[in-house]
Amino acid sequence: MKDVEIKKKLSMGPKFVVIGGGTGLSVLLRGLKGFTSNITAIVTVADDGGGSGKLREDLGMLPPGDIRSCILALANTEPTMEKLLQYRFTDGILKGQNFGNLFIAAMNEIYGSFEKAVKETSNVLAVTGKVLPMTLEDVKLCAVLENGSTLKGESHIPIDAIKEGSRIDYIYTDPKISYPLEESVEAINEADIIVLGPGSLYTSVIPNLLVNDIVDTIYNAKAPKVYITNVMTQPGETDEYDVLDHVDAILKHSTLDFLDYVIANTEEVPYYILEKYVMDGSKAVLMGVKDEEILRSKNIKLIGSKLIDIRKEYIRHDNIELSRLLMEIAKKEK
Incomplete structure (x- = not known):
């Protein structure tokens, strides 16, 4: 065909x-x-962990990691370009950082909008369909455990839940309205x-x-x-x-x-x-x-x-x- x-x-x-x-x-x-x-x-x-968390903290932008993965999944691009955007630095001040995340961060700086950055990245990579962030609000994930303890931060929740020895009862975001x-x-x-x-x-x-x-x-x-x-x-x-x-x-x-x-x-x-x-x-x-x-x-x-x-x-x-x-x-x- x-x-x-x-x-x-x-x-x-x-x-x-x-x-x-x-x-x-x-x-x-x-x-x-x-x-x-x-x-x-x-x-x-x-997300507030890993390279995405660092960009979120350093640049005050929304975390690009999950967005990047979905854009690449729907992209129609050359294998070399995908390897480049999946590349993770192993040394220096960029150690642990993903090039694709940096690409979206640069787009965010250029256009002054995370929403626009995601759209332009999607255009560059000829994405099938659309990839959209769930919200443009800077939200932090929180969890209340069955023992009543409250945990804050997406990357901390599983680790701290194990330490507490208690299952998650429910989660919410801070701020609660987005x-x-x-x-x-x-x-x-x-x-x-x-x-x-x-x-x-x-x-x-x-x-x-x-x-x-x-x-x-x-x-x-x-x-x-x-x-x-x-x-x-x-x-x-x-x-x-x-x-x-x-x-x-x-x-x-x-x-x-x-x-x-x-x-x-x-x-x-x-x-x-x-x-x-x-x-x-x-x-x-x-x-x-x-x-x-x-x-x-x-x-x-x-x-x-x-x-x-x-x-x-x-x-x-x-x-x-x-x-x-x-x-x-x-x-x-x-």
Whole structure:
């Protein structure tokens, strides 16, 4: 099929709004762009660790890390350019800093706007669809644990939760009021399908739901709402969580009948890989015997599928199979 025909076919694909952040979201986007070009990724900007955190502190800008990953996932660029934008310095004052982050930081300085910087970076890299920050407000993520302690800072929450020996009860942002971009609201209202995740439950997915009126906007949209659970638990964040625990956390930060579908992995993780994760305090996210029945009582359809993709001994979602499942839902509900 010629490039023109492929582009035409993709342009006629369903309108996706994908909400989250981190590695999980970028992995999904790389698969999804092969099925439709109508993609809007709404990405968390609550990150305060690593290179992004340093830029946030030094330049007073929003953290670019998750935005960069999603832009590169949807970019149509040469392999050398992608390697350049993924390059992380190993020495000197730039040690640990990512070139792509610096690129967005430079764009932010040139245009005096993080929103404009993201758009211009997307234009330079010929991005399929749109990548939008969840808000332009400088928000800090906070978590209240089940023992009553309050933790502050996205990068500190999992570490401090482990130290406290207590699970997360709920999260909020400081300031508590922040506003979504108008483009995000328009995309949600026009979407054929709205997808949450995959990604870190409390630090990548749920933070997007804390933006003012975004839960109501998603809830009132005509599109089906789909949540993709993680394959593995995350230490200090979702210890011992099963599929139902993940879903309950989403509903706790939104509303009871917020979701229409939940997609979960049913494939066993190979032992040689699982052993490595268990040593780091992570376990497979399992489906309970009664999960399907319980979710059905909440008017949520559970879809189980083999979704594991192992690359360089790291577990990721199989983004092609995941994209196929999402396309089926979008076409069915359209």
